[in-house]
Amino acid sequence: MSFLRLLSFRTAGESHGKGLTALLEGIPAGLALEMERDVDPELARRQQGYGRGRRMQIESDRVDLLSGIRLGETLGSPLSMVIWNRDWENWTVAMSPLPPDPEGNPKALRAMYLPRPGHADLVGVLKYHRRDTRDILERASARETAARVACGAVAKRLLAEFGIQVGSFVRSIGAVEARNPDPFPQDLNRAADASPVRTLDPQAEAKMIEAIDEAKEAGDTLGGTFDVVATGVPVGLGSHVAWDRKLDGRLAGAMMSIQAIKGVEIGLGFEGARRPGSRVHDGILRDDDDHRTGGFARASNGAGGVEGGVTTGTPVVVRAAMKPISTLMKNRLPSVDLRKGDPDEAATERSDVCAVPAAAVVGEAMVALVLADAFLEKFGGDSVEELRRNFDGYLAYLTQREWGGREVM
Numbered sequence: 384m385s386f387l388r389l390l391s392f393r394t395a396g397e398s399h400g401k402g403l404t405a406l407l408e409g410i411p412a413g414l415a416l417e418m419e420r421d422v423d424p425e426l427a428r429r430q431q432g433y434g435r436g437r438r439m440q441i442e443s444d445r446v447d448l449l450s451g452i453r454l455g456e457t458l459g460s461p462l463s464m465v466i467w468n469r470d471w472e473n474w475t476v477a478m479s480p481l482p483p484d485p486e487g488n489p490k491a492l493r494a495m496y497l498p499r500p501g502h503a504d505l506v507g508v509l510k511y512h513r514r515d516t517r518d519i520l521e522r523a524s525a526r527e528t529a530a531r532v533a534c535g536a537v538a539k540r541l542l543a544e545f546g547i548q549v550g551s552f553v554r555s556i557g558a559v560e561a562r563n564p565d566p567f568p569q570d571l572n573r574a575a576d577a578s579p580v581r582t583l584d585p586q587a588e589a590k591m592i593e594a595i596d597e598a599k600e601a602g603d604t605l606g607g608t609f610d611v612v613a614t615g616v617p618v619g620l621g622s623h624v625a626w627d628r629k630l631d632g633r634l635a636g637a638m639m640s641i642q643a644i645k646g647v648e649i650g651l652g653f654e655g656a657r658r659p660g661s662r663v664h665d666g667i668l669r670d671d672d673d674h675r676t677g678g679f680a681r682a683s684n685g686a687g688g689v690e691g692g693v694t695t696g697t698p699v700v701v702r703a704a705m706k707p708i709s710t711l712m713k714n715r716l717p718s719v720d721l722r723k724g725d726p727d728e729a730a731t732e733r734s735d736v737c738a739v740p741a742a743a744v745v746g747e748a749m750v751a752l753v754l755a756d757a758f759l760e761k762f763g764g765d766s767v768e769e770l771r772r773n774f775d776g777y778l779a780y781l782t783q784r785e786w787g788g789r790e791v792m
């Protein structure tokens with residue numbers, strides 16, 4: 384089961400294991416792609432953000448490419464990418480694949496028996512018949528998202544070839560809401576990346592930083608919301624004809640699969656449910672110059688670029704809500720010791736206070752993968768050249784569509 388139809392990707396790796404692996408298949412041949420130029424900078428963006436923990440100072444994520452590219456261009460074969468964990472050298476005993484040394488110090492195994500509410504700790508040990516929650520939390524950790532971002536960066540490179548850009552910004556952190564500029568800046572990521580909390584509102588930025596400092600002081604954590612925006616997307620990706628081809632469903636599923644995401648909206652989302660239809664739907668106007676929309680403009684973009692499960696040609700806007708990270712340093716929540724069943728407080732681990740700015744970068748990756756998949760579905764192509772021929776042919780058809788002609792009645 385996947386939200387992707389033609390592309391496929393898998394990730395593997397534990398947070399403190401040797402590294403993360405990503406296997407991406409379905410990228411056409413002939414795409415100019417370099418890890419250092421196209422992928423590593425995206426990994427660096429994911430490591431940023433005010434409120435991250437000490438782990439991000441240890442790591443300096445970059446891809447070690449094993450396959451799929453020759454002489455700067457993709458081969459159409461699977462891309463295999465490894466991100467080595469620098470922190471592994473501190474975990475070789477606790478994360479060793481070998482049975483533990485019976486003479487060794489049991490503390491060195493870093494077992495954790497006090498499941499944290501909100502994390503996968505408890506459900507994982509029950510489902511997988513484990514006792515040490517480390518057997519679960521290592522894989523459940525959002526460190527896995529580094530591998531997703533590597534795959535998403537390749538998808539972004541493919542989309543950029545066809546004039547499609549994917550960016551994001553943070554809307555809120557805790558109770559602090561940003562006021563967002565209208566229209567958005569031309570280069571969304573350049574503007575958002577300039578802020579340590581990736582917001583477009585300088586006043587909210589200061590309040591967000593203050594809120595993160597307060598949460599840190601209190602040993603607490605903060606969630607928030609972010610938007611992912613894709614521009615240049617042509618009309619016609621996705622389909623209305625079958626439930627699992629509808630693009631909004633695919634986008635929402637992919638976004639919801641990100642660690643700690645608890646809500647997803649497209650366009651106006653839940654706000655649309657409060658308004659009458661006349662203040663939700665986007666009036667249809669003519670714009671003969673915009674070929675990607677088929678020569679139509681929209682008076683607004685409440686639909687977030689998707690109608691009937693199909694892109695309209697206006698920006699695709701996907702919003703997500705991230706819950707606060709579940710490792711609390713103080714005010715620890717009730718838990719139960721899995722060894723004896725006694726009531727206790729949840730475990731603490733090194734963690735982040737707030738990771739919403741990083742989650743937005745992960746959101747970009749997931750949206751890019753879904754859009755690249757839908758693009759390949761519409762335009763096919765084993766090579767970038769073939770994809771381009773089909774795409775150009777479609778744009779020519781949209782441009783040349785004539786008014787008038789025979790009506791049904």
Ligand code: EPS
Nearest residue numbers: 398436438523524525526708733734735
């Ligand atoms: C993360 C790495 C992890 C966490 C975080 C995400 O590193 P460590 O556990 O060594 O501090 O900082 O994961 C979580 C917050 C979590 O609850 O799993 C990363 O690379 O993004």
